[in-house]
Amino acid sequence: xxxxxxxxxxxxxxxxxxxxxxxxxxxxxxxxxxxxxxxxxxxxxxxxxxxxxxxxxxxxxxxxxxxxxxxxxxxxxxxxxxxxxxxxxxxxxxxxxxxxxxxxxxxxxxxxxxxxxxxxxxxxxxxxxxxxxxxxxxxxxxxxxxxxxxxxxxxxxxxxxxxxxxxxxxxxxxxxxxxxxxxxxxxxxxxxxxxxxxxxxxxxxxxxxxxxxxxxxxxxxxxxxxxxxxxxxxxxxxxxxxxxxxxxxxxxxxxxxxxxxxxxxxxxxxxxxxxxxxxxxxxxxxxxxxxxxxxxxxxxxxxxxxxxxxxxxxxxxxxxxxxxxxxxxxxxxxxxxxxxxxxxxxxxxxx
Numbered sequence: 331x332x333x334x335x336x337x338x339x340x341x342x343x344x345x346x347x348x349x350x351x352x353x354x355x356x357x358x359x360x361x362x363x364x365x366x367x368x369x370x371x372x373x374x375x376x377x378x379x380x381x382x383x384x385x386x387x388x389x390x391x392x393x394x395x396x397x398x399x400x401x402x403x404x405x406x407x408x409x410x411x412x413x414x415x416x417x418x419x420x421x422x423x424x425x426x427x428x429x430x431x432x433x434x435x436x437x438x439x440x441x442x443x444x445x446x447x448x449x450x451x452x453x454x455x456x457x458x459x460x461x462x463x464x465x466x467x468x469x470x471x472x473x474x475x476x477x478x479x480x481x482x483x484x485x486x487x488x489x490x491x492x493x494x495x496x497x498x499x500x501x502x503x504x505x506x507x508x509x510x511x512x513x514x515x516x517x518x519x520x521x522x523x524x525x526x527x528x529x530x531x532x533x534x535x536x537x538x539x540x541x542x543x544x545x546x547x548x549x550x551x552x553x554x555x556x557x558x559x560x561x562x563x564x565x566x567x568x569x570x571x572x573x574x575x576x577x578x579x580x581x582x583x584x585x586x587x588x589x590x591x592x593x594x595x596x597x598x599x600x601x602x603x604x605x606x607x608x609x610x611x612x613x614x615x616x617x618x619x620x621x622x623x624x625x626x627x628x629x630x631x632x633x634x635x636x637x638x639x640x641x642x643x644x645x646x647x648x649x650x651x652x653x654x655x656x657x658x659x660x661x662x663x664x665x666x667x668x669x670x671x672x673x674x675x676x677x678x679x680x681x
Contacts, residue, residue, distance in 0.1 A: 516584065
């Protein structure tokens, strides 16, 4: 069988990486189409994949510019599909849903956000895709009838202990001897669904560093540019090694939803500081059902500083989070094998 995956963000690479591997090991043909975004190409270049690289979406132009970019991607995808002739398309971009309608090839949207958080996807992708692969806790209205739910999270597709393990030997040499270290993450917050949303400012980052440094080293990973005075804290690792760094951290603080969830499923104390707090079901579940993360909105910076100070001062906190992680793992599935079975089942229907 033939499978085509569309990636538009580095997180999507991690989501489907092991699915691509398992499908290839089973003898299926797999093609990956990727649009330039942040470090996505850097990650893909480490894999022996059949890849088509698309340029990064041009910014500006408002709604007309966005529509023009989508139309260009759809034309490119239509040509690729007619050439490759996949039995299934899967990914996180509305173009696969539209091309699916035009060609009759089934499409699966892989999604972890609730519809209200990604209104363009809900309006322009969900009506046209064949199915939506999403955690049980996620609301995909008005397309819940298309949802294939499972007890788990995207992040378990690549950070489940059956497929990801790490030791301190996997860390960059200069980090291995750090008894404790903390990670700060700055997201770009430039996606259409990020409009009007805020995160960690450079000034707030400096306050956090002052609180954290007495207890360990501080490293920053960022999608956006930041002040020169923060440069000494930049994390010196290849993006593909980020999860090893995360696994051994004592605390994660950031304005990225994905990395907060990654820290949570790894059992790393996690604080997310942005305006999406309370709006994303999978993070709310990780917070309120499993106590693996804590969300604070940007109108409460003092609460962030207070919690960061409290958690950094507790050297036994990570052991507590590791126990909570085990409870979560006992209640969820190994996601990648379930995804692969789902992909194969839809591809067989096409044949």
